[in-house]
Amino acid sequence: MKLNCSLFSALLFGLFFQQTINAQGCVAIRHFSCSMGNELESNLLGKGDFQVGMNYRYFKSFRHFKGTEEEPDRVSNNTEVINYSHSWDFSLNYGLTDRLYAGITIPTVLNERSSLYEHGREERHKTFSRGLADIRLGVGYWLFDPVDHVNGNLALGLGLKLPTGNYNATDVFYNVGPEGSPQVRPVDQSIQPGDGGFGFTADFQFYQAISTNLFVYGGGFYLFNPKETNGIRTFRETLSPILENESVMSVPDQFALRIGLGYSLSQNFSASLGARFEGVPVEDVLGGSGGFRRPGNVLSIDPGISYMKNNFSINLNVPVAVRRNRPQSVTDLETQIATGEPRNGDAAFADYLINLGISYRIGGGKSISEIEPESNLQFD
Template sequence: MKKTKTLIITLCIIASFLGLHSAKAQGCVAIRHFSSCVGNTLENNLLGPGDIQIGTNYRYFKSFRHFRGTEEEPDRVANGSEVINHSHSWDFFLTYGITDRFYTSITIPTVINTRSSLYEHGRDERNITFSRGLADIRVGVGYWLLDLEKNQNGNIAVGLGFKLPTGNYNASDIFYNVGPEGSPQVRPVDQSIQPGDGGFGVTVDFQFYQKIAEKLFAYGGGFYLINPRETNGTRTFRETLSPILQNEAIMAVPDQFSVRAGASLMLSNTISTSLGARYEGVPVKDLIGGNEGFRRPGNVVSIDPGIAFMKDNFSLNVNVPFAVRRERPQSVTDKQTEELTGNPRNGDAAFADYLINVGVSYRFSNKKVKVDPELMNEFKS
């Protein structure tokens, strides 16, 4: 009885401190909307045989602060030339417990994005482009390496997933003052607000927890998305801005990554808080395949506070990561141009100050549960 009671408390703490899938990087860095294919939410992955977890995660950010390398360009905001992205995204997910340690998941993401800029509309007036719809669906499996009941103080899970090119990677809108004699023209929207990337991808991920003290746990996890496809055929029109951008005329299909770690404290039987750090972004070069085409490499380090509420089979989580370091490193084009001209070159990207994550989920437990229902009542408020 005592062992089972300890296990329930442990699972409640673990289930609450990673309330959301890993978030995308904050800004017009081309990481767009993505999370690990099997999810990075311990709550959703701690399932018994036949258990089903369904839910949705909502994310929002506004990117507008421009960086070259790690240096901010505050004059862009001061003179009104900054690019502003508003990104809204929803993950609808279902996770199924195959055994106590083996689980599978599907995530169906949708997005609504807007992008306001001067340089994309002839540089004389600010206009907005828009995209929305289904993004890239992810499916995957995960496995806890240690028996959950025998290893209540710590465990690690590994996962493998697949990203399907279901999102539109050629979403278009009207661009002003760019056609013949300054006329409007329909063009693909910027890579940062495309719902999909056009590539079939593979993810590898991990997540872990470790008890530090009573009701205090360390946690961590991360994923890496491998996108073997080099370019997706969608034109950027960047070559019309400058001849040196000729090799960025077509959009790339870049890799993405995210790593996070922190600690969580259970304040009561239903509420917990967490504080961690995230490191996420788009690499300059992919692990597999070439590196031609246009991408905005970049990375963000964020401090990630959160709070979670759990009661019975319902859970609600809120996290607000805020950026403490933003970097737009040299792209392949930047490096090639610098070598040819002998002049330093580093493109820019806009980042957000913070990200808002809200997650809601509900668990349908298999009736053949091992835990005595009377014991569960001891932890209800």
């Protein structure tokens, strides 16, 4: 069966551009996308092609979990922590050859956090952070020639994360200073724009056509953060003496995986349905894992729709959480051993997040949409 090339290429570009792997809106997981900006973008760029893009993400996290068990009393008692997160990733990708591509992502964030426990446990107050986050640079390579392998391909990539974001953003905390006075302190780790460490990423992405308008896609990344802590005080030790080992912030790894199906609805519209699994591990692959972190992971169902016309595309995805887990951290286990009492901290998660992506391609060479339908587009 012959593949409709224009439909397939529209589906690829429309679906993959927007698919930055972002955290599902969990206090445990800070905003992050891979080095190529929209990490699961197809990146099928001809030599000399540019692609500029913007990806907006929003979530509200408020449901508390210990392990996989929700703590509904936090909401009913009005003691939940609420994070509102807005982020904008501005990306530029460039086709060095028809198979080798490079990119830069410049992220910005605007965060709001509302809590009781950070303000003397008597009054609910808000803290804020905003500004530039950690810039990412990366390169990727398609293992097969996109001209001869339109029906499927696999790309591998490497990236670098720079500590450009402020990891010591501060705000006013109430009822915590001398005699209950306000005090300026670093905001919570979950809303810090940066993490304070140099990191590097490894990523992959693939697609494979199944029929004329249907294909399977997938990919993922792992962020390696070798630095153990960034030296920024959390003030958690002021809440309880047993939290002394959580007095400084950790610089944690992060990971994400996605897989799903895409389908072309028309010449310009396509839809997708997939699953994503993402999170912060309990321990880092490289370097120490001390300091305060909220490890966590989220499994989500990820529906999406996209529109593409000529070189312009716009995409909307709304991942919905189906399983949330806040496992025991390294410091939790240390405290449990020291006190002989069970210890597992909690984290607040969102029910869903909103991802909206816009991209525009500036052609400098031959792109996939220009490949003739007769060029090796037969299914076996």
